[in-house]
Amino acid sequence: MKKALLLVDLQHDFCLNGALAVPDGDEVIHVANQAIHVFHQRGWPIIATLDWHPANHKSFAVNSGGQIGESGLLNGLPQIWWPVHCVQNTHGASLHEKLEQQQITTLIYKGQNSETDSYSAFFDNDKRASTQLHDWLTEQNIRQLVIMGLATDYCVKFTVLDGLELGYQVEVLAAGCRGVNLQPTDSEQALTDMMEQGAKIIQLQQL
Ligand code: VGL
Ligand code: ZN
Numbered sequence: 001m002k003k004a005l006l007l008v009d010l011q012h013d014f015c016l017n018g019a020l021a022v023p024d025g026d027e028v029i030h031v032a033n034q035a036i037h038v039f040h041q042r043g044w045p046i047i048a049t050l051d052w053h054p055a056n057h058k059s060f061a062v063n064s065g066g067q068i069g070e071s072g073l074l075n076g077l078p079q080i081w082w083p084v085h086c087v088q089n090t091h092g093a094s095l096h097e098k099l100e101q102q103q104i105t106t107l108i109y110k111g112q113n114s115e116t117d118s119y120s121a122f123f124d125n126d127k128r129a130s131t132q133l134h135d136w137l138t139e140q141n142i143r144q145l146v147i148m149g150l151a152t153d154y155c156v157k158f159t160v161l162d163g164l165e166l167g168y169q170v171e172v173l174a175a176g177c178r179g180v181n182l183q184p185t186d187s188e189q190a191l192t193d194m195m196e197q198g199a200k201i202i203q204l205q206q207l
Pocket of ligand 2 (some may be wrong): 053080085
């Protein structure tokens, strides 16, 4: 059965010197390129998501009067206040330059609504709006996903959990994930949560 590779937010702002740099975020780019190679050879789809915020996005601490890394409420939902990151059409929002982008078949943009954050590649955090991802996968008759990217404890986690809830069989390429870790064990906990909901953690060799 055909699988899709889902590369989550491999953007400059989540990598070295980026606005919301994930520790060792760059290390996953070569893992992504190896996975891309495998999927390309099999003729399977390769999807990249992009966190794609307007400059007035309310998840940004400066736009909501919060402190970076602290939490508050955004339209009634718990929200962590982030530094300005992944602003549409900026260098920080672009895919990492070492990523082999020619082989990417589909781009999914998320986080464009300034009023709500969107960790998952499927839905906004309030679940009111969805991206085209589920429709696209359904059209392609794809029910199995291999997911990796940044950050383990936010966008990867919520994409995996929504994917499972939508009925996909989900494998997480752990070597291709790194977390923000506001708390030191957040990424570990995120992987545990994903496994408990039915995700399988795999290595590159198992692709
Ligand atoms: C992300 C925080 C804010 C992520 C995006 O890609 O995990 N985290 N925006
Ligand atoms: Zn964001």
